Amino acid sequence: MENNIEYDKMLSTINLSGFIDSVFPYILIIINMILIFMFINYVKSEKENAQMQILNEKLKMQYKYYLDMEENQKKMRQVYHDMNNHIKNIKSMKNNGAEINEYIDGIEKEVQENRCVYNTGNKLLDIILFEKNKECLKNEIEFNTLIDFRECDFIEMIDISSIFSNLIDNAIEACVKMDEDEKRYITLRTTSIKGYFVIRCENSKSKNICSDRDSKGGFITSKKDKFYHGIGIESIKSSINKYSGDIRIKEEEEKFVVNIYLPINK
Template sequence: MGFFSKKIDKKVASYQQELMETHYQEVDNMYRQIRGWRHDYRNHIQTMKAYAAAEDWDAIKRYLDLLDEDLMTVDTVLKTGNPMTDAILNSKISLAKSKNIQIVADAHIPLKLKSSEIDLCCIIGNLFDNAIEASVKLPEDQRLIRVYMDMKSTQLYISFTNFTASRKMKKEGKLFRSTKGQGHGFGLARINAIVERLDGYISCNSEDGAFTTEILLPQT
């Protein structure tokens, strides 16, 4: 095995290790969130039992109305129409929210896509990781990630926008310079390689403190 092949293998191994660590962090955060929901659910049941024991039916009705209003104002799960996309987006959204990053997401994906789930997972995962990494460097009130995904005719359109600490990032070739190191750079190159293999289109723009990545993937 040549020096170049060994170097690539090390990059792949480092990238895979990074994915595993990120995945563990996401699952751990979601587990903590579920435990919180269970705790709240038990408290709600106990409160309504107390009202029922006192036969205070008006109090139960008011409490149920409050719970209904609370559920209407908190949307914890993004439903795109595609199960795999739901899984990766919601795990990343959960991770971002644990870091006090505001998420504005609107995604509508067909159940069946030409693009493989592995390719799409890699693209979405890396885009979200990049946005989270940039966001945590900002004050909490400036942390915002916008995600938009939808079909445009026969192409899947993906757009990620986040604010950055620097006013304008430096572009080197087709990619923007990253502060995360070689492993992250390999991830960005991976996205470009996937988009190119799928005969897609990618555009990155850094302007006025906002970084936007747009991708089009043919689905015919």
């Protein structure tokens, strides 16, 4: 009797083991599918959160931009309203050239600070240019732009910010290092040539600063924090690579010239 019981237990164990062996692969497949599903949902959720964060930042920037525009328009209306008074004041100073020049320079500066309203065809780019122009005015840098971005609606918002913000920031940095008696300028232009959208940024630099190239052909910065500076350049390259684009950097004695080529996606 005991032998029969032991035999039944052994038979049950064998059957259970066989059942587990036959079912276990399917259990693994189900678990893997659940894990993959959870991972996909996590990636999707993170992507949506990132997109929402970018959208919120864009809305904040646009709101600030419109507030600045409203304030600038008020200032400009005030300048035009006071124009007759300005003319009278200048005439009254006709015997004092130094005072006239100082007075006119003050009016010119006020007009320059409030005249820049950009219309590139992309709102985010308009905001970036407006903010960078204010930086240039503070650092006495002449900021010239001629940009038509209407053909580039395929470029993502984050890449527009990466390319133009870093490009202009590097140009401002080079200009700020110049001596006060040297002319500081940044010229940013775009054009379409043979299926490519070309972004050209030219900026002045000090004759005394000569950038060396590293082993990869990039420029070695004079910044103490070389890694941080490199992130800006690499960020531009990363965005350009997404669109199979190219970047060319040329250094001359008194200027840097950066050309970016992006295939136009029809």
